[in-house]
Amino acid sequence: MKIRLAVLSDVDAANEIYDKARAYMRASGNVEQWCGAYPGRDDIIAGISDGTSYVCEEDGEIVATFHFGIGPDPIYDRIYEGEWKNQDEYAAVHRIAVKYHGRGIADFCYNECFRMYPNLKIDTHRDNIPMQKSLKKNGFEYCGIIYLINGDERLAFQRCK
Numbered sequence: 001m002k003i004r005l006a007v008l009s010d011v012d013a014a015n016e017i018y019d020k021a022r023a024y025m026r027a028s029g030n031v032e033q034w035c036g037a038y039p040g041r042d043d044i045i046a047g048i049s050d051g052t053s054y055v056c057e058e059d060g061e062i063v064a065t066f067h068f069g070i071g072p073d074p075i076y077d078r079i080y081e082g083e084w085k086n087q088d089e090y091a092a093v094h095r096i097a098v099k100y101h102g103r104g105i106a107d108f109c110y111n112e113c114f115r116m117y118p119n120l121k122i123d124t125h126r127d128n129i130p131m132q133k134s135l136k137k138n139g140f141e142y143c144g145i146i147y148l149i150n151g152d153e154r155l156a157f158q159r160c161k
Helices: 008-027 041-050 105-116 129-137
Strands: 002-005 053-058 061-070 091-098 119-124 141-147 153-160
Touching (some): 002 105, 008 041, 041 053, 053 105, 105 119
Antiparallel strands (some): 119 153
16 A cells, blocks of 8 residues: 555546445444535645645555645644643644445554654544544554634544654
8 A cells, every 4th residue: 555645537436436425424423523515525625735735555545635734734733621742843633534344544644654753633523433443553642622613613633642
């Protein structure tokens, strides 16, 4: 497997992965996260434009997609009912989704992100139990609650050295 910046020719494959991720969430009891067409084509294209949209390839097939941004993320400025593990510069992982479950694809993506930037922050919906398990399995620690710009609550996690 390898991680690379997404390009415009990846949009359809990445969007298909997000469609499957939404269906997987609904099937696992997470009915509120990623409603409608979010994330979708416009989000992928915006990430390609600003250099934050990535894909994971295995044997030429795109098997995961995610946003990886280095630097301050305004949604992480305030944390409630806890605290971040440190106040050092960090990278944020958002909108990670895999095409196949149980093959270690998300693990690979997390580890590559950590290799590129060894202080990571990420968040997920309270009902996204598979994601919470995946984060804990990959060394992320629960830090508290953050709120998205629209006011939605998310559980915040951090992995650092």
